[in-house]
Amino acid sequence: MLEKSDTSIAETLAVFTRYDLDVGLLVPTETGMRKSIMDATAGLREYFQYTGFHDYDMQAQGPDAKVIREAFFVRPDGLQPTTASLYRPVTKSGDPRVWFGRLKGYAEPYNLLAVLVRDDKAYIVNCSDPRILASIHDPSTPLGAIAASQRPTRDPVVEELLDMIRDVSSRGFVRTLRPGDTGVGMTLETLLGINANTRKAPDYKGIELKAKRLRKGKANRVTLFSQAPDWKLSPIGSAWNLLSTYGYERDGKLRLNHEMNATAPNSIGFFLEVDAAHDWLKQNYQDPDTAATRHVTTWEMEKLRNRLKEKHPQTFWVSARCRGKGASEEFHYVQVEHTRQPKVRNFDALLEGGVISVDYLMSQKGHQRVRDHGYLFKMHSADFPAPFPPSETHVLA
Structure with a gap:
């Protein structure tokens, strides 16, 4: 309610x-x-x-x-x-x-x-x-x-990582080491000497790094974490069934790129529901003609809460000015927002209130195969004060 x-x-x-x-x-x-x-x-x-x-x-x-x-x-x-x-x-x-x-x-x-x-x-x-x-x-x-009566604490590793990022910032604009959306994060991690992290743990001594581009007039959502649905609990059964049932064709292959939240169905009828009885997050579909709904995919809420807790014990959200495009794009890392351990108990309410949303980023890869860029749980950085205790902002340039 x-x-x-x-x-x-x-x-x-x-x-x-x-x-x-x-x-x-x-x-x-x-x-x-x-x-x-x-x-x-x-x-x-x-x-x-x-x-x-x-x-x-x-x-x-x-x-x-x-x-x-x-x-x-x-x-x-x-x-x-x-x-x-x-x-x-x-x-x-x-x-x-x-x-x-x-x-x-x-x-x-x-x-x-x-x-x-x-x-x-x-x-x-x-x-x-x-x-x-x-x-x-x-x-x-x-x-x-x-x-x-409440008093926040601070981790000494913070200054160590801040000094490293200040050194990168002092170089001014640096050319991307990877074209595309992920270049801003991969370039920063490489310059800091941090190996690409395919694990679910934080990037540097318990601190997660998240880099984003600063764009005028745009308030982009940021990714908190990625977590695939539990296909065994999902009526749709698999990523391919999801894509083949609800995807649309573009450039000769099926795609499904959509944002959804719990406040209202999106343009294709997808919406989220927090099922407290089962402690699940469900993605449902509402038929535009009959308004009938059906359950499509499922996440276990406890797993999602743990992902948020594990991924963000402390996080540096690093903002970069950008110029150029593609392989010639350049970044100047100019600001760090430091958040601490999130209030995991707020997670359910933020999903129900539509503050946290989920993105599907899927496309067809060969015969009955799916390429996905993660099942992304996102929110606007302006709403960080809801899950995160007071952050500290460090202006680097």
């Missing part, structure tokens, strides 16, 4: 991530508010388990197993005591539920609620109220006091 939020998920998560705070998110519906019931989303359940606040997996079904915990509604200038009711009904396979007493006096349907656990108590923050969310910046407020 996060996609129904009346408030930007990315901007809200950016506020909490700025202070290195983990939260769980909820969006109450009109029906839920009327019945005093909310589904405990997968992200919230995992957050409760991680903080030790509650473990739904260990909870029996039925009213006798209901758990009541201490909680507070956060106001701009104080805390309002309430309770958190955590239970699994006998019906509907015991789907986890949560409710906060007197919520109807604190929030409206489709408000975005953040739940923050501290000292075994739950603090509910109505992020749709700008006064409440803004109080995080004032240490004299309850929310601000929690935020002020």
Whole structure:
């Protein structure tokens, strides 16, 4: 239900991530508010388990197993005591539920609620109220006091790699060592003496390197990582079946180059869905004539979360000015944005909110063979504050 939020998920998560705070998110519906019931989303359940606040997996079904915990509604200038009711009904396979007493006096349907656990108590923050969310910046407020207690750390390897990139930048424009889109990254790694990385681990002593071209008037998305679908869990069965079923012919061969997200079907009817019940990310197809949908491919969400965590313990996003084309293209590496360990718990919400999207880049290679350039999970760098704690920008030239 996060996609129904009346408030930007990315901007809200950016506020909490700025202070290195983990939260769980909820969006109450009109029906839920009327019945005093909310589904405990997968992200919230995992957050409760991680903080030790509650473990739904260990909870029996039925009213006798209901758990009541201490909680507070956060106001701009104080805390309002309430309770958190955590239970699994006998019906509907015991789907986890949560409710906060007197919520109807604190929030409206489709408000975005953040739940923050501290000292075994739950603090509910109505992020749709700008006064409440803004109080995080004032240490004299309850929310601000929690935020002020967080302190970021820094890895000493950072200065070592920064000095190496500064040396490359001091050379000014350098000719690409590989024509095409990947030249900007391959050239930088070669000049730094880093071998091409075909593994899924970071590039340099735990730091991932990502290079991109600076282009006027364009806000290109950047790739977080690449991960193929789990074909055994995917109804389509294989990359060739996907390409041959949904691809289009160009220059004598089938191609499938499309961006998709969870907010709406794209031009060929592809869209993403976070299936919390199975902990899957599904790519679905919606028929343009009948609006009927069918499940096409599948990723396991836990594998995707781990990919994000493994790929970006620390990342240098290096920007380069460019001139020329093809084999004559040249780069001047002028800026580094340094991000630290992402808030992996925000990943599901960012997918649901359409902030993180997926690209298919596929083409036919011979008889029933597929050439792909990865199944790319991307986002705009302007949205980095949502998954990444505060970054540091280093201007090199």
